[in-house]
Amino acid sequence: MEQRFDIPISRRDFMKLAGLTAGAFFSGNVDSTKKVEASTNIEKHFNFEGANIPTLMSADVCVCGGGPAGTAAAITAAKNGLKVILIEKGISLGGLQTLGCVYPCMPTFAYDSDTPYINELNLRMKNHGVKEPVPNFETENYYGGGRGLYIPELLAEIYDELCEEYGVDILYNTSLIGAITENKKITSCIVQTIEGIFKIDAKIFIDGSGDAILSRFAGVPVEKGSNKTGRNQPMSFRFEMSGIDERKVRNFFTKKLKDTWNVLPAPFFEFAKWKKTEEIFNKGVASGELTQDDILYIQVFTILGKPNTMSMNCPEMPPLEFSSTDTISYSKAISFGRKMMRRLAKFFIKNIPGFENAFISREANLIGVRESWRIIGKYYMTDTDYFEAHKFSDAVCRTAYPIDIHDTTLDFSKKLKKGEFYEIPFRALVTNEIDNLAVVGRCASGSFAAQASFRIQPTCMSMGEAAGIAAAYALKNNISINDVEWNEIPENQRSYVSQSKN
Numbered sequence: 001m002e003q004r005f006d007i008p009i010s011r012r013d014f015m016k017l018a019g020l021t022a023g024a025f026f027s028g029n030v031d032s033t034k035k036v037e038a039s040t041n042i043e044k045h046f047n048f049e050g051a052n053i054p055t056l057m058s059a060d061v062c063v064c065g066g067g068p069a070g071t072a073a074a075i076t077a078a079k080n081g082l083k084v085i086l087i088e089k090g091i092s093l094g095g096l097q098t099l100g101c102v103y104p105c106m107p108t109f110a111y112d113s114d115t116p117y118i119n120e121l122n123l124r125m126k127n128h129g130v131k132e133p134v135p136n137f138e139t140e141n142y143y144g145g146g147r148g149l150y151i152p153e154l155l156a157e158i159y160d161e162l163c164e165e166y167g168v169d170i171l172y173n174t175s176l177i178g179a180i181t182e183n184k185k186i187t188s189c190i191v192q193t194i195e196g197i198f199k200i201d202a203k204i205f206i207d208g209s210g211d212a213i214l215s216r217f218a219g220v221p222v223e224k225g226s227n228k229t230g231r232n233q234p235m236s237f238r239f240e241m242s243g244i245d246e247r248k249v250r251n252f253f254t255k256k257l258k259d260t261w262n263v264l265p266a267p268f269f270e271f272a273k274w275k276k277t278e279e280i281f282n283k284g285v286a287s288g289e290l291t292q293d294d295i296l297y298i299q300v301f302t303i304l305g306k307p308n309t310m311s312m313n314c315p316e317m318p319p320l321e322f323s324s325t326d327t328i329s330y331s332k333a334i335s336f337g338r339k340m341m342r343r344l345a346k347f348f349i350k351n352i353p354g355f356e357n358a359f360i361s362r363e364a365n366l367i368g369v370r371e372s373w374r375i376i377g378k379y380y381m382t383d384t385d386y387f388e389a390h391k392f393s394d395a396v397c398r399t400a401y402p403i404d405i406h407d408t409t410l411d412f413s414k415k416l417k418k419g420e421f422y423e424i425p426f427r428a429l430v431t432n433e434i435d436n437l438a439v440v441g442r443c444a445s446g447s448f449a450a451q452a453s454f455r456i457q458p459t460c461m462s463m464g465e466a467a468g469i470a471a472a473y474a475l476k477n478n479i480s481i482n483d484v485e486w487n488e489i490p491e492n493q494r495s496y497v498s499q500s501k502n
């Protein structure tokens with residue numbers, strides 16, 4: 001089918017669209033202050049209203065972005081009986097978990113944080129022959145919930161399987177490029193597909209794009225970066241190496257270097273540039289094999305179910321040079337990061353026993369963006385919510401994951417005590433501006449520091465799950481999703497029930 005769509009884009013609109021990242025605003029306030037007045041909306045840059053765009057599909061719920069959060073939202077909404085469309089610009093679900101080679105799913109350091117969706121995912125991994133998707137580390141370390149060791153390729157297959165089973169229509173290789181709003185509601189989102197440009201109509205929209213793209217199109221206020229430095233969290237370009245003798249690597253770090261960074265039982269093993277191992281990487285810089293940027297952050301994990309292969313949580317592109325919210329800088333970071341990756345691989349092969357026959361077996365095809373744009377929703381989470389372990393009657397999940405900022409100039413090293421946790425209220429997933437929108441995952445409502453804690457995968461998945469449940473509840477009760485009182489949903493329908501009365 002050959003179709004052509006005539007959309008009147010003026011050169012000026014096009015230039016504005018291209019420059020959508022300009023004009024960030026940072027207040028210089030400390031992180032714990034409430035809402036920074038900031039906006040980098042893109043809806044004003046191009047107006048699709050009145051354009052003759054055919055409708056491709058209609059649904060109860062349209063989820064934009066198939067990362068851990070968006071996928072959880074789509075699957076849960078479908079499981080609750082809704083017709084769901086999930087738009088994903090890549091060709092697998094999982095976002096950074098799969099396309100970005102991010103592994104493993106971090107622990108929440110809070111007991112009982114795993115919501116039913118996470119339990120189901122773990123069970124599916126097990127059913128696919130992964131003997132221990134969630135190893136019991138409790139005896140050695142305090143991990144709490146999360147901890148899923150999801151093999152990226154298998155996870156992508158499981159997501160397809162879940163979508164097929166519950167009836168989610170996935171549109172792969174489809175990019176969200178705009179939204180039409182009317183009376184505080186999104187009526188359609190605009191997508192670029194292999195056939196051309198289409199409209200998708202839905203009653204409820206869920207933004208799981210990681211970059212708050214739908215929210216920005218719809219005019220929801222957003223922030224980006226630290227309000228102290230103006231910088232986003234650094235990006236990383238993750239990759240995997242295979243052909244590794246893992247036992248030899250483990251022995252080298254634990255026996256020769258006496259590195260206690262990793263005390264977890266085999267076969268899981270991790271090494272990092274950390275105290276006793278720093279010297280080996282510093283020597284690489286001194287010899288000219290590596291640059292100072294290359295060793296900014298080095299962390300490497302074995303992948304359960306992928307023998308002789310390790311997942312590299314590096315290279316990390318220098319945050320002073322590159323930004324995840326600037327189109328040109330973002331692209332330059334990729335080429336820069338690829339060079340860093342090659343240098344690191346060469347260095348490992350030459351200097352780390354066990355890597356002699358190793359090679360790069362996979363390079364991420366989604367750049368590792370830790371933080372870009374975050375919405376300012378009905379509730380705005382701050383570092384105070386973390387440090388004071390706040391609880392909420394409308395909480396959708398709990399976590400104690402630390403404020404993990406990869407920028408040494410910002411110190412948030414203080415952690416909650418073992419057993420303490422904070423909760424994320426449903427109000428952090430909805431906005432005052434758009435009645436039929438929920439925003440999940442790393443672009444949910446919160447400050448730079450708060451996001452540095454809630455951005456980990458299990459928390460993003462639990463947020464998505466809650467949005468899926470809330471969407472079903474809203475449609476059934478004929479209310480807007482941003483009017484849903486999470487604590488009024490019957491307990492047996494909620495994925496998480498807080499003990500708090502606040």
Ligand SMILES: Cc1cc2nc3c(=O)[nH]c(=O)nc-3n(C[C@H](O)[C@H](O)[C@H](O)COP(=O)(O)OP(=O)(O)OC[C@H]3O[C@@H](n4cnc5c(N)ncnc54)[C@H](O)[C@@H]3O)c2cc1C
Binds near residue numbers: 064066235370
């Ligand atoms: C380098 C790095 C290491 C990390 N390490 C860990 C770790 O070890 N453990 C852990 O738990 N967490 C880790 N995280 C954090 C975690 O992986 C992310 O915060 C989490 O994946 C966010 O989930 P999300 O669904 O909000 O967004 P994402 O995972 O970013 O997914 C967003 C999805 O939306 C899609 N999308 C974006 N724009 C469009 C568009 N216009 N149209 C259609 N689709 C679109 C993307 O393709 C993607 O699939 C790490 C993050 C990074 C960057």
